[in-house]
Amino acid sequence: ATPTALLVGTGRGAQLGILIKGPEALESTRAVDTIVLDKTGTVTEGRMTLAEVHTAEGEDRAEVLRLAGALEGASEHPIAQAVARAAGSEATVSDFANIEGLGVQGVVDGHAVLVGRPRLLAEWSQHLPAELERAFTEAQASGRTAVAVGWDGKARAILVVADAVKPTSAEAIAGLRRLGLTPVLLTGDNEAVAKTVAAEVGIDEVIAEVLPADKVDVVKRLQAEGKVVAMAGDGVNDAAALAQADLGMSMGTGTDAAIEASDLTLVRGDLRVAPDAIRLSRRTLRTIK
Numbered sequence: 001a002t003p004t005a006l007l008v009g010t011g012r013g014a015q016l017g018i019l020i021k022g023p024e025a026l027e028s029t030r031a032v033d034t035i036v037l038d039k040t041g042t043v044t045e046g047r048m049t050l051a052e053v054h055t056a057e058g059e060d061r062a063e064v065l066r067l068a069g070a071l072e073g074a075s076e077h078p079i080a081q082a083v084a085r086a087a088g089s090e091a092t093v094s095d096f097a098n099i100e101g102l103g104v105q106g107v108v109d110g111h112a113v114l115v116g117r118p119r120l121l122a123e124w125s126q127h128l129p130a131e132l133e134r135a136f137t138e139a140q141a142s143g144r145t146a147v148a149v150g151w152d153g154k155a156r157a158i159l160v161v162a163d164a165v166k167p168t169s170a171e172a173i174a175g176l177r178r179l180g181l182t183p184v185l186l187t188g189d190n191e192a193v194a195k196t197v198a199a200e201v202g203i204d205e206v207i208a209e210v211l212p213a214d215k216v217d218v219v220k221r222l223q224a225e226g227k228v229v230a231m232a233g234d235g236v237n238d239a240a241a242l243a244q245a246d247l248g249m250s251m252g253t254g255t256d257a258a259i260e261a262s263d264l265t266l267v268r269g270d271l272r273v274a275p276d277a278i279r280l281s282r283r284t285l286r287t288i289k
């Protein structure tokens, strides 16, 4: 490999809005045949808005928003930001903890509050009453994300948030397919939401309900099957998978952890640049050979 050809590659990358970590970053990308795409913040805007609040019998909507909103104000998750923004709560939070891939917990105004997947609430024996179960199932079936709210030993509400697919995602994925790559959508979110998003952008393969720590295992499993894997992601929870992938691509709009773990950064967070990045690395390597 001549350093000159590699530098030409990185220079051209900068023009395209691709930041390349080091010339070696392109080394393994020639044979990439699979691209794993994180859903939230990569394929979707990652900017959710609160769409619906369903309260259990006898619960007060304002109180749900006050407690859940304050707790979510301490989290950087896109779901949390949507809830916090909509609630505008000024209640104080202590003992905040983020439970990776499940939700958040903390004490708000003396109440032990949980917001997250029903699985998280179930761990504290807070089971959804029938009306909340129904609201949760309906939201999921329509391809939206629903989270549960509970405090002091009881599930109280379902919050439904919606996240729009980026207008550029379908075009980007079509471009990746034209390069012979098989796209796979990877998310911690539920299967119905994942499938709705996948259908909207032209992805057939979905791996959903994956815990953050297990995202890296999905990449390893594909590699064990003989695939050469690119991964595109933006979150802290994508960092290990980005590092494991043969080609890790982070969104410039994403977290520092993702950017540090990746080989390439798509500066503007525009996935349409991903096919350019693959093409560039293939071309650069051809020049060197």
Ligand code: ADP
Binding pocket: 039, 040, 072, 075, 076, 077, 079, 080, 100, 101, 102, 103, 104, 115, 116, 117, 145, 146, 147, 186, 187, 188, 189, 190, 210, 211, 212, 235, 237
């Ligand atoms: P993704 O892979 O889509 O970025 P995560 O692994 O970050 O998803 O989260 C998985 C799921 O855990 C979310 O869909 C949500 O149900 C729940 N969750 C995680 N963090 C929070 C939070 N701060 N508030 C509410 N729910 C959360």
Ligand code: MG
Binding pocket: 038, 039, 040, 041, 042, 234, 235, 238
């Ligand atoms: Mg993400």
